[in-house]
Amino acid sequence: MIGNELTAVSIADLQSLLRRREISSREVIDALRERIEAVDGNIGAYLSLDIEAATKEAEHANVDLPLGGIPIAIKDIISAMGQPCTCASKILNGYRAPYDATVIKKLRAAGAIPFGKTNLDEFAMGSSTENSALKSTRNPWDLSRVPGGSSGGSAAAVAADEAFGALGSDTGGSIRQPAALCGVVGLKPTYGRVSRFGLVAFASSLDQIGPVTKTVRDAALIMNAIAGHDQQDSTSLDEPVPDYVASLGNDLRGVRLGVPKEYMIEGIDPQVRAAIDAAVKQLNSLGAEIAEVSLPSTEYAVAVYYIIATAEASANLARFDGVRYGYRAENPKDVLDLYGCTREEGFGPEVKRRIILGTYVLSSGYYDAYYLRAQKVRELIRRDFSSVFEKVDALISPTSPVAAFKLGERVADPLQMYLADIFTIAANLAGIGGISVPCGFAELDGHRLPVGLQLLGKPLDEARILQIAHAYEQSTDWHKSRPPIAASDQKT
Amino acid sequence: MAGTSDLDVAYVARLARINLTEDEAETFQKQLDDVLKYVEKLRQVDVTGVDAAAHGLPVFNVFRADAPRDWFTAEQALSNAPRQANGLFVVPKVVE
Numbered sequence: 001m002i003g004n005e006l007t008a009v010s011i012a013d014l015q016s017l018l019r020r021r022e023i024s025s026r027e028v029i030d031a032l033r034e035r036i037e038a039v040d041g042n043i044g045a046y047l048s049l050d051i052e053a054a055t056k057e058a059e060h061a062n063v064d065l066p067l068g069g070i071p072i073a074i075k076d077i078i079s080a081m082g083q084p085c086t087c088a089s090k091i092l093n094g095y096r097a098p099y100d101a102t103v104i105k106k107l108r109a110a111g112a113i114p115f116g117k118t119n120l121d122e123f124a125m126g127s128s129t130e131n132s133a134l135k136s137t138r139n140p141w142d143l144s145r146v147p148g149g150s151s152g153g154s155a156a157a158v159a160a161d162e163a164f165g166a167l168g169s170d171t172g173g174s175i176r177q178p179a180a181l182c183g184v185v186g187l188k189p190t191y192g193r194v195s196r197f198g199l200v201a202f203a204s205s206l207d208q209i210g211p212v213t214k215t216v217r218d219a220a221l222i223m224n225a226i227a228g229h230d231q232q233d234s235t236s237l238d239e240p241v242p243d244y245v246a247s248l249g250n251d252l253r254g255v256r257l258g259v260p261k262e263y264m265i266e267g268i269d270p271q272v273r274a275a276i277d278a279a280v281k282q283l284n285s286l287g288a289e290i291a292e293v294s295l296p297s298t299e300y301a302v303a304v305y306y307i308i309a310t311a312e313a314s315a316n317l318a319r320f321d322g323v324r325y326g327y328r329a330e331n332p333k334d335v336l337d338l339y340g341c342t343r344e345e346g347f348g349p350e351v352k353r354r355i356i357l358g359t360y361v362l363s364s365g366y367y368d369a370y371y372l373r374a375q376k377v378r379e380l381i382r383r384d385f386s387s388v389f390e391k392v393d394a395l396i397s398p399t400s401p402v403a404a405f406k407l408g409e410r411v412a413d414p415l416q417m418y419l420a421d422i423f424t425i426a427a428n429l430a431g432i433g434g435i436s437v438p439c440g441f442a443e444l445d446g447h448r449l450p451v452g453l454q455l456l457g458k459p460l461d462e463a464r465i466l467q468i469a470h471a472y473e474q475s476t477d478w479h480k481s482r483p484p485i486a487a488s489d490q491k492t
Numbered sequence: 493m494a495g496t497s498d499l500d501v502a503y504v505a506r507l508a509r510i511n512l513t514e515d516e517a518e519t520f521q522k523q524l525d526d527v528l529k530y531v532e533k534l535r536q537v538d539v540t541g542v543d544a545a546a547h548g549l550p551v552f553n554v555f556r557a558d559a560p561r562d563w564f565t566a567e568q569a570l571s572n573a574p575r576q577a578n579g580l581f582v583v584p585k586v587v588e
Contacts, residue, residue: 096572098568300533318509325572326574334585335584338584339509343510349520352516353520357499357527360504360524374531376542376544377534379542379544415530
């Protein structure tokens with residue numbers, strides 16, 4: 001098998017090749033490196049690669065472990081000891097993580113090799129990866145378009161066969177939306193299912209780490225490795241972890257799916273809508289019962305999110321002050337000027353905007369009107385989900401109202417960018433899990449652009465949404481389509 | 493600088509310890525005025541008797557044993573410091 005074909009296989013297939021000793025883990029790293037050298041000049045998915053460290057780990061790989069010898073790319077907001085963790089920000093210039101995130105430890109315990117740190121919107125704030133201060137990432141299906149965000153590097157790397165699978169983080173859709181726009185699978189687990197220890201905090205009550213993969217089975221394999229309680233994250237849930245692979249393959253007879261009427265709104269691209277309608281029919285033909293349901297507080301989700309997420313971000317990002325790590329401004333007048341100049345020079349515009357908004361909504365005189373009210377509406381959003389989940393097992397919607405948009409198209413208008421997350425944000429506010437799975441294509445300017453189907457599940461019911469997504473995926477060919485990528489001239 | 497909302501970007505940026513340029517303050521003022529106008533819709537919601545949700549899933553009072561464990565050495569904690577001396581972080585003089 002030549003390099004290009006090898007890097008296109010799923011984690012499950014790579015696992016079989018490794019276990020049958022048809023290929024070594026070392027050869028897998030070599031093939032991946034060649035693929036990255038060939039295409040990443042055009043895609044721009046990676047911020048850093050430590051080939052030497054990965055090769056060393058590959059030589060000692062135990063392929064009989066659950067993810068033995070399998071390289072996994074890591075969003076560059078998750079700490080891996082000794083590696084940079086830039087958060088795609090200038091303010092973490094030169095920083096090297098002094099410890100491993102729990103997910104990195106767990107991946108290693110399962111035999112996987114963390115390999116490469118992927119691009120993102122600065123501190124995961126954005127929906128297009130254009131807010132990266134370090135690099136621009138392009139959508140493998142059309143290089144003039146965004147990969148989505150904020151886990152755009154992870155999604156683009158998997159779509160372009162530069163990674164077998166990746167970890168992302170999802171605060172308002174940052175795993176699911178780029179997965180949808182790049183035509184891959186992305187799972188945001190229930191809040192607390194996966195430890196956040198070692199994930200640089202953006203909005204602590206919303207952030208969750210999850211997998212980005214080529215297939216639903218691969219997402220289940222990674223979940224088996226990373227899910228579970230962690231004493232070092234007080235918000236991680238001490239609940240048993242099921243075998244997420246075991247329920248794959250069960251049929252959909254008797255499964256009840258709800259289509260929230262508030263999600264089928266004007267403003268959804270007609271081609272996206274057609275793909276979702278066809279997917280709903282397909283799920284119905286596989287035996288699932290479909291019912292219309294209502295989530296009446298939906299229209300408030302984006303507003304609630306941009307109050308709560310910015311409030312939490314303003315507190316979390318106070319730690320970047322030029323004293324303990326990262327960038328420090330030169331020649332400040334005094335210590336306050338040191339903070340002010342470091343943060344002015346180190347943060348990009350979106351991060352500054354969010355810190356300012358977050359500081360404002362928490363400030364005396366405005367706290368009740370904005371932050372406290374948003375927390376109450378958040379509770380109403382949570383109740384909406386609790387009550388529909390008494391009637392249905394999972395919800396179906398588009399992941400994003402549109403396919404990938406053009407680079408630069410929404411940069412000047414933050415509010416338009418925020419509305420890109422309209423279908424994904426409520427799951428973070430309610431703490432529930434969600435998955436995006438490829439469900440077709442929209443045709444724009446002669447390019448085929450992927451469309452994602454989102455399934456939202458009950459709290460801690462990842463097994464169910466994986467099962468439904470798998471049944472759907474296996475009844476279609478969408479996940480087998482690969483983007484048309486020419487090798488780039490420029491080496492990374 | 494007066495915008496269409498109560499937010500004074502230049503003032504709040506000072507609270508947040510960000511030395512914004514005037515151009516940035518002007519751009520952000522307009523953009524954040526738009527965002528604040530959008531979030532006005534929350535005023536329509538009847539939240540009487542609704543408790544504020546701090547998390548999606550209610551988990552409270554998480555304890556673990558109060559036992560010492562290995563963590564960073566001073567060298568590790570200082571390994572990323574832009575300036576350090578004598579095992580301490582160095583900042584500009586705070587007290588005369």
